[in-house]
Amino acid sequence: MYEILGKLFLYIIAGFILILICVVILAIVSYKYNKTIFPKFILFFIDNFTNIIKKILKVLGLNERILYQVGIELRNKINMESFRKIPPKDKIIVLPQCIRSIRCPARLDPKIGIICIKCGLCKFKEIKEIAEKYGYRIFLVPGGRFVERIILNLKPKAAIGVACLKDLYRAMKEVNKHGIVAIGLPLAKEGCVETLFDINELIRLIINTEGEHPRPC
Ligand code: SF4
Incomplete structure (x- = not known):
């Protein structure tokens, strides 16, 4: 029983890390090519897992400013329609x-x-x-x-x-x-x-x- 729970826990952690890596890749794509893919999804992770994403960027040798820039751009895109009204x-x-x-x-x-x-x-x-x-x-x-x-x-x-x-x-x-x-x-x-x-x-x-x-x- 504990073995199954332990494995399940490891799968959840691995899945979570995988999602964060995908978020970082999507954020880098947004930053480099000025394209926004799944803006709400990426912004949710940027907002709620800022420190972990900063660490991933550091490991990749990238500046954390990417995270702030992408966060601002995504929020602008998401908010623009409401802003106009x-x-x-x-x-x-x-x-x-x-x-x-x-x-x-x-x-x-x-x-x-x-x-x-x-x-x-x-x-x-x-x-x-x-x-x-x-x-x-x-x-x-x-x-x-x-x-x-x-x-x-x-x-x-x-x-x-x-x-x-x-x-x-x-x-x-x-x-x-x-x-x-x-x-x-x-x-x-x-x-x-x-x-x-x-x-x-x-x-x-x-x-x-x-x-x-x-x-x-
Ligand atoms: S324009 Fe206004 S804010 Fe700018 S330097 Fe003059 S008084 Fe200051």
């Missing part, structure tokens, strides 16, 4: 404060983050004007606590986040757990100061979602 007034955009110029003259509000005075030293001025024209509320924040506070206060139904790969993957996962439809745009250049985001991609995302012309709010 939500009106802009229920959507927020959150960018990290590291995109600011080091000479940024704006002050920090403890509730909503940086109060941009549109000096034009960074791209936030431009994206703020466009996003607000489309009815989005847009924030520049120093960290996750601010995002939580904004979400608690405004109760948005959807959010576009811009951040470094790892933070973005984690934030999208967290936000999704609270029923908020999350779309992510990784920073084009990561770091601590004067990081870069692809403003054209963000504008494209807004226009593709809301249409060429802003709807009256």
